[in-house]
Amino acid sequence: MSELCFHDVSIRFGGLRHGLTAVDHASLTVPDSGIVGLVGESGSGKSTLARAAVGLVPLSGGRIELNGRPLARRGPESRRVQMIFQDPSSALNPRMSVGESIAEAFPRGSTASTRRAEVARLLELVHLDRAHAKSSPARMSGGQRQRVALARALASRPEVVIADEITSALDVSIQGTVINVLRDLQRELGISVLFISHNLPLVRYMSDSIAVMYLGRIVEQGPAEQILGNAQHPYTRELLAAVPDSSRQAQRQDVQDFVLHPAVVSEPTDPEPLHNGCRYHSRCPVGPLTNPERGICRTEDPSEEHANEAACHFAEPRTPPSTDGTSVASAASTSVRKSL
Amino acid sequence: MTARGMWTDSVRVRYLVRRTGRLLVSLLVLLTAAFLMIHVIPGDPVRGALGPTAPADLVAARRESLGLNDPLAVQYLNYLRHLLAGDLGTSMISGLPVSEMLAQRLPATLSIALLAFVGAVAIAVPLGVGFGVLTRNGRARRAELGFTSVSSVLGTIPEFLFAVGLVYLFGVQWQILPVAGRSGPESYVLPVLCLAIGPAALLARILRVEMVAILTADFIRTARAKRLPAPIIYLRHALPNALTATLTIGGLLLGSMIAGTILVESVFAWPGLGSTIVQSILTKDYPVAQGIVLFYGATVLVLTMVVDLILAALDPRSAIGQS
Numbered sequence: 001m002s003e004l005c006f007h008d009v010s011i012r013f014g015g016l017r018h019g020l021t022a023v024d025h026a027s028l029t030v031p032d033s034g035i036v037g038l039v040g041e042s043g044s045g046k047s048t049l050a051r052a053a054v055g056l057v058p059l060s061g062g063r064i065e066l067n068g069r070p071l072a073r074r075g076p077e078s079r080r081v082q083m084i085f086q087d088p089s090s091a092l093n094p095r096m097s098v099g100e101s102i103a104e105a106f107p108r109g110s111t112a113s114t115r116r117a118e119v120a121r122l123l124e125l126v127h128l129d130r131a132h133a134k135s136s137p138a139r140m141s142g143g144q145r146q147r148v149a150l151a152r153a154l155a156s157r158p159e160v161v162i163a164d165e166i167t168s169a170l171d172v173s174i175q176g177t178v179i180n181v182l183r184d185l186q187r188e189l190g191i192s193v194l195f196i197s198h199n200l201p202l203v204r205y206m207s208d209s210i211a212v213m214y215l216g217r218i219v220e221q222g223p224a225e226q227i228l229g230n231a232q233h234p235y236t237r238e239l240l241a242a243v244p245d246s247s248r249q250a251q252r253q254d255v256q257d258f259v260l261h262p263a264v265v266s267e268p269t270d271p272e273p274l275h276n277g278c279r280y281h282s283r284c285p286v287g288p289l290t291n292p293e294r295g296i297c298r299t300e301d302p303s304e305e306h307a308n309e310a311a312c313h314f315a316e317p318r319t320p321p322s323t324d325g326t327s328v329a330s331a332a333s334t335s336v337r338k339s340l
Numbered sequence: 341m342t343a344r345g346m347w348t349d350s351v352r353v354r355y356l357v358r359r360t361g362r363l364l365v366s367l368l369v370l371l372t373a374a375f376l377m378i379h380v381i382p383g384d385p386v387r388g389a390l391g392p393t394a395p396a397d398l399v400a401a402r403r404e405s406l407g408l409n410d411p412l413a414v415q416y417l418n419y420l421r422h423l424l425a426g427d428l429g430t431s432m433i434s435g436l437p438v439s440e441m442l443a444q445r446l447p448a449t450l451s452i453a454l455l456a457f458v459g460a461v462a463i464a465v466p467l468g469v470g471f472g473v474l475t476r477n478g479r480a481r482r483a484e485l486g487f488t489s490v491s492s493v494l495g496t497i498p499e500f501l502f503a504v505g506l507v508y509l510f511g512v513q514w515q516i517l518p519v520a521g522r523s524g525p526e527s528y529v530l531p532v533l534c535l536a537i538g539p540a541a542l543l544a545r546i547l548r549v550e551m552v553a554i555l556t557a558d559f560i561r562t563a564r565a566k567r568l569p570a571p572i573i574y575l576r577h578a579l580p581n582a583l584t585a586t587l588t589i590g591g592l593l594l595g596s597m598i599a600g601t602i603l604v605e606s607v608f609a610w611p612g613l614g615s616t617i618v619q620s621i622l623t624k625d626y627p628v629a630q631g632i633v634l635f636y637g638a639t640v641l642v643l644t645m646v647v648d649l650i651l652a653a654l655d656p657r658s659a660i661g662q663s
Contacts, residue, residue: 054565082565
């Protein structure tokens with residue numbers, strides 16, 4: 001049982017007047033042995049939310065709980081949530097060997113030989129040769145280093161691992177290796193994973209459920225096939241549509257979309273909302289920009305009483321879970337095939 | 341793995357050879373400069389040493405015995421030959437061999453220089469690390485301003501001014517510490533303090549800047565996310581990475597500290613090499629002055645090389661960069 005819960009978490013940086021709300025009343029649950037994908041564009045607050053879970057950023061509101069209890073601040077209990085960072089080239093201390101970096105999080109009092117054996121075991125878990133324990137991070141490739149970072153995170157026997165864009169600094173050919181190692185380990189060890197990425201195909205490959213963040217808000221969440229096949233929030237739909245398709249026809253279609261929807265290719269709005277209403281209304285392709293009668297988007301913050309907890313006034317109303325699962329799944333797969 | 345190991349080994353050996361070669365060239369320049377010293381000083385060094393009232397035949401005999409009448413090239417070769425045999429000449433005043441005087445005076449100088457260096461590091465490391473941690477990411481701006489201004493003032497005051505000031509305070513005003521001579525542990529306090537304050541301030545400044553830079557590194561973030569205790573983050577993860585520049589400057593400061601002993605020893609009448617060289621210059625005892633100059637110069641050159649080699653061992657890029 002290892003469930004990580006974000007309850008109504010808010011994170012503010014800076015003072016009251018010049019500050020910035022990076023995360024705004026976000027609630028998210030990473031279920032036991034589940035993989036939750038967290039997607040959203042740069043600056044949406046994904047990493048900030050993740051950093052809060054490992055204590056790098058203080059909370060301004062709400063609480064984060066592991067198995068129903070607040071996270072410990074220090075001591076071995078505090079190491080139950082571990083994070084892997086984006087850039088493996090700088091995430092390891094260059095003055096420490098790989099083995100030293102991994103062994104640092106071991107409990108006190110273990111003997112040198114058990115530490116060595118444990119380091120070797122962890123290295124083999126991530127498909128690295130045990131001889132790498134003595135080498136310095138500078139001698140390893142990016143993919144190897146990222147796997148060391150993974151072994152390092154596993155060293156303290158975490159219940160939850162947060163993977164923050166762990167492949168975006170890697171070569172495409174290496175990404176698959178690292179991702180597969182993470183997925184196999186998740187299955188083998190039964191850890192829960194919060195998988196943060198802006199790469200939707202990767203998130204689809206990894207996750208059981210997906211949460212979409214926009215300007216500090218979680219605008220939609222639900223099972224992966226629901227989000228991918230039956231996206232309720234216009235922002236999610238735009239994210240899905242923005243995944244490039246290598247086929248020629250799709251490229252032509254992309255160009256047309258670009259011409260048709262100038263609103264959605266605009267820069268993200270200022271994270272500090274000077275306006276009331278839906279945070280997405282100034283870019284929304286179905287909002288007041290294209291449908292002037294939808295003034296409610298400018299004035300009222302949408303509730304999440306919709307399917308997929310979508311924070312959009314014009315999302316479908318929440319449907320009872322008796323929907324025909326097969327049709328949703330098939331719709332999801334066709335739509336995914338079309339858009340990814 | 342082994343191929344790469346051998347490659348780096350050969351790079352290290354080549355660097356060692358090249359660095360030693362540079363040291364030898366520098367030493368030769370130093371030897372030549374010290375040799376030419378007596379020949380560019382205006383006037384006759386023997387006449388100067390023996391005084392204006394000395395009889396002319398005594399001066400001539402002394403010149404002959406010192407070989408000063410030989411051609412310059414012959415003198416130079418003789419000088420090198422004697423040096424290789426460990427013979428630095430004889431004092432014109434006391435008649436003692438210079439090497440013997442060096443051996444006799446060296447411990448006094450070495451003890452205050454080393455104590456001052458250890459003291460400077462012992463003061464600078466906690467201060468630099470502490471203020472680095474305190475002022476990381478632009479925190480505690482007032483503390484940063486205070487620290488940088490105080491340390492830059494302390495770092496630029498010359499040792500002999502410190503010496504005078506400290507003598508006034510501790511020796512004259514409060515009369516709690518001896519101001520001259522080498523007699524017991526308390527006599528070490530003031531000379532060592534004078535030598536240590538400036539280097540300590542400079543080292544602490546550099547270490548603070550390095551710490552602030554290192555503390556923004558990603559692996560520090562990793563260490564924090566690992567929930568390591570703060571002392572381990574700062575001492576095991578940050579400090580070793582911040583030491584490279586500090587060590588470079590530290591080695592150079594040790595060299596300048598040895599030169600600083602000249603002035604400090606004169607102020608405190610410390611019976612070391614520094615006061616001996618000043619005395620020998622005043623009495624025109626040029627073999628002694630020459631020998632001590634050689635010794636000081638060689639020490640600084642060797643220290644610089646040792647620092648370079650330690651740096652190359654710690655950070656092989658520094659060796660490759662100099663090829």
